[in-house]
Amino acid sequence: MLVGFKFCGGCNPVYDRRAAYEKIRSDVCVRAAERGVEVSFEPVREGVRYDALLVICGCANRCASLTAYDPEAPRVYVYGEGGVSDAGLRLAALV
Amino acid sequence: MALMTGEQYIESLRKLNTKVYMFGQKIDNWVDHPIIRPSINCLKMTYDLAQDPEHEDLMTATSNLTGAKVNRFSHLHQSTDDLKKKVKMQRLLGQKTASCFQRCVGMDAFNAMFSTTYEMDKTHGTSYHERFKKYLTYIQDKDIVVDGAMTDPKGDRGKAQGAQADPDLFVRIVSKNDEGIVVRGAKAHQTGSINSHEHLIMPTQAVSEDDKQYAVAFAVPSDAEGLFMIYGRQSCDTRKLEKDADVDLGNKRFGGQEALVVFDDVFVPWDRVFMCEEADFSGMLVERFAGYHRQSYGGCKVGVGDVIIGAAALAADYNGAAKASHVKDKLIEMTHLNETLYCCGIACSTEGYPTDAGNYQIDLLLANVCKQNITRFPYEIIRLAEDIAGGLMVTMPSQADFRSDLKVPTKSDMTVGQWANKFFVGVDGVPTENRMRVLRFIENVALGTAAVGYRTESMHGAGSPQAQRIMIARQGNIAAKKELAKAIAGIKD
Numbered sequence: 001m002l003v004g005f006k007f008c009g010g011c012n013p014v015y016d017r018r019a020a021y022e023k024i025r026s027d028v029c030v031r032a033a034e035r036g037v038e039v040s041f042e043p044v045r046e047g048v049r050y051d052a053l054l055v056i057c058g059c060a061n062r063c064a065s066l067t068a069y070d071p072e073a074p075r076v077y078v079y080g081e082g083g084v085s086d087a088g089l090r091l092a093a094l095v
Numbered sequence: 096m097a098l099m100t101g102e103q104y105i106e107s108l109r110k111l112n113t114k115v116y117m118f119g120q121k122i123d124n125w126v127d128h129p130i131i132r133p134s135i136n137c138l139k140m141t142y143d144l145a146q147d148p149e150h151e152d153l154m155t156a157t158s159n160l161t162g163a164k165v166n167r168f169s170h171l172h173q174s175t176d177d178l179k180k181k182v183k184m185q186r187l188l189g190q191k192t193a194s195c196f197q198r199c200v201g202m203d204a205f206n207a208m209f210s211t212t213y214e215m216d217k218t219h220g221t222s223y224h225e226r227f228k229k230y231l232t233y234i235q236d237k238d239i240v241v242d243g244a245m246t247d248p249k250g251d252r253g254k255a256q257g258a259q260a261d262p263d264l265f266v267r268i269v270s271k272n273d274e275g276i277v278v279r280g281a282k283a284h285q286t287g288s289i290n291s292h293e294h295l296i297m298p299t300q301a302v303s304e305d306d307k308q309y310a311v312a313f314a315v316p317s318d319a320e321g322l323f324m325i326y327g328r329q330s331c332d333t334r335k336l337e338k339d340a341d342v343d344l345g346n347k348r349f350g351g352q353e354a355l356v357v358f359d360d361v362f363v364p365w366d367r368v369f370m371c372e373e374a375d376f377s378g379m380l381v382e383r384f385a386g387y388h389r390q391s392y393g394g395c396k397v398g399v400g401d402v403i404i405g406a407a408a409l410a411a412d413y414n415g416a417a418k419a420s421h422v423k424d425k426l427i428e429m430t431h432l433n434e435t436l437y438c439c440g441i442a443c444s445t446e447g448y449p450t451d452a453g454n455y456q457i458d459l460l461l462a463n464v465c466k467q468n469i470t471r472f473p474y475e476i477i478r479l480a481e482d483i484a485g486g487l488m489v490t491m492p493s494q495a496d497f498r499s500d501l502k503v504p505t506k507s508d509m510t511v512g513q514w515a516n517k518f519f520v521g522v523d524g525v526p527t528e529n530r531m532r533v534l535r536f537i538e539n540v541a542l543g544t545a546a547v548g549y550r551t552e553s554m555h556g557a558g559s560p561q562a563q564r565i566m567i568a569r570q571g572n573i574a575a576k577k578e579l580a581k582a583i584a585g586i587k588d
Binding site (some may be wrong): 006007008009010011012017018042043063064065068 | 148149150151152153154157176179180183184186187190336401
């Protein structure tokens, strides 16, 4: 399973986006491994099909541009520290 | 060509033969000069962040000219979303450098030149637009820095270009031939000029038909024959020359830069000339560049403001004053002022519109309101930071004293460093040096090298306050407002 991740530009983030990404990736990999599924994460690239896109935004504005990327892939947004665990659960359910 | 890395940018500067003078000397290795290098580090940041997945969404864009990924600083805005992302990118860079990062002038010049040349060609049958597109494609492909240069020395402000005692006080065409033009004059206060690979020159104000030799726009490499720069000094700049300079600098890694850029009969081939005596379009070019640049300040100064607010809050923590209600209120006021500036930057972007050439222009009225507020609010923000910091920010001993091992021959037999640290400690658990560092940072922005960028540049950069008021008067739509008042008041003419 392949997850593409994308950060917003980070002009005024209200939490540590990098730490949030690392926690979500770790949680998803553990949960997927329990089901015997291997998950890879990579910075999202144009022209690549993904099983899901993880979009890590610094605030609720969620201004990250996604138009160039796999339009079919389901998207999971996180835009605040309080949403990190939930985003991990939702992403794990997709993979 | 792929985007340059920050290190590649630094190395690319070393290949230039840019002529730089400072303190009456020619500076050959200006890339590593301790007074200049912090400003280069700011520009390096525009490259570093473009390579960082956490920031590339703001720092890069897809070129409408080539379809390639380019640094947003060389992008033509294709939507109001692009205009907003420009402001956000500038806020980000202000946060990362607490300085002027110098690359906005080029971006603003590209966008103004793109739309103006298009309309100029329609009127005059010239071919400047295609020339400019080729030039910008080259810039995007090489990912290089361009100084968009507008401000002439101007001499007697009461006289037009051609009426000056010295005709060189505005950049002008001195001759033309089949190969190109020769220009003479200077551009003053040029932000980041030494750190730029190229210069893109525009008139500084509208030009009349009688003075059409001053209606000129062109691009030259920064090391062109006949072009040289004289570095502008900043308050406290020679602190950077002190041995082991660190704490006393307030911001060791980053800083701004301005210079006088002189053109002593510089030849410009025709393929780099984008306006040649079309005086009727000089005003449009100036107005559009100024509009974009007045928008820019709603991002960059906000980012620096973010750091200042953080520093003031830290100073309050270290002073043990963080719980005082007036300190909390001052931090709220600083935030309110800073976010108001951001509102202006975002508003003039959101209300942007496409030009005839297809790139997006900001709302001119709102951009001028943005810059007008910039001429005031940063002064209040830094005043409040000084208030919270306390007088120690300008009276504390030097870094050398805090680190001194010199014994003071008194009863206690302590060193100068021990005495300084003993008496300038704040709350428990915070090293005195941390307190000194944050106070020195505030000092630097309030009245040191960074005051150039945060205070006086806020006042005069992108046009002095009166320039915005003239634009606000033009754009204010007073006639329509009178009609509104008549309708409500029941006045029938």
